Amino acid sequence: MSDETVTDEQLWDARYSESERIWSGNPNAVLVREVTGLEPGRALDLGCGEGADAIWLAQQGWRVTAVDISRVALGRAAGHAAEAGVADRVDWQWHDLGASFPDGAFDLVSACFLHSHGDLPREKILRTAASATAPGGTLLIVGHAGPPPWEHDHHGVHLPTPQEVLESLDLPDGRWEVQRCEEHERTQTAPDGRPVIRTDNVLRVRRLDDRAEPRP
Template identity: 70%
Template sequence: MTTDSTRTDAEMWDDRYRESDRIWSGNPNVILVREMEGLTPGRALDLGCGEGADAVWLARFGWKVTATDISRVALERAAVHAADAGVADRIDWQWHDLGASFPEGEYDLVSAQFLHSMGDLPRERILRQAASVVAPGGVLLVVGHAGFPSWEHDHPDMELPTTDEVLASLELPEGEWEVLLSEEHERIQNDPEGNPTTRTDNALKLRRVAAGR
């Protein structure tokens, strides 16, 4: 996939979502669902929420969610999804180019699921800011791709770091965080022809154990 340098990242993603009525499955990310077990619902921040499946799922289980994306097309679809699910009053949809602006507040959960882009995305800086808004006792969950799919060539402008690299890039103060999960995992995804193929992703889950800022 190539990008037109005359388009903004927001326009690029709007065009991507306009390619079909729905880009994603409409189901929450599997690792998010698994890792929320045992957590008491509170305030959640969903970074790069897309069409809203994760935010809607969290709201259904009692979370008060702030969900943000760079695509207004995606946010419009997400709002419809939330209304259809009866949880519209539990989700605040916000447009942000996270490299330039960031939601305000403090959160018991910050989730960044596949926060990758072939545009100009300062991912490391965004994730450091994400960590800074996690409340004491709260959780940061970062899930990403560990490699490109077999039907795509590598994109030199897109980095796919390991969980150790993500952890190091967060530059977290010593003694203020604990690592709850750091793993690679495989999942099945259909290629453009509909054939199932195996992809490798990774997940990093951290808990803030101190209130230092």
């Protein structure tokens, strides 16, 4: 099978099939920081992978819809949720987000590291994510600001700045509050075991309640 015929679903299924776990099993630190203190409601986790973020949200009292393109990842995530005792609080859904999207409005929409080497229409997906954010709800987008230093073939993936992400959302004036739009550094372990510094970015915006007065 040539690279041109490999779908995103096949690509990610193959990656998740390489080992029993490819991520740490811990929720993203930025998600924990930004969501702690919010009143739990309905949450949407885009690109949930093996389920760590969705499980953590469920443990905090959220009702979670968790989405991924890999059925291998979703099956694994459902098993982890059952082990954590929150299987009844998470709805695992398969979506190719460029073609389909979960129904409903959500008090929290989280897209943490929604990157792919495949043909991922990220800007379109994130604009749909903004539309799915309920009045008064929060949209959280976390991404890499640059490729890992050990990876020399970046596959043409564009890694936008947080300001570029904000502008690409094309949010209507006066209807959203920008709460965080910044880059930050973190330490990650490279494949050879070395600690390396990586730069990521975070955008957190809140959709104003329709009853609220728009800010000038």
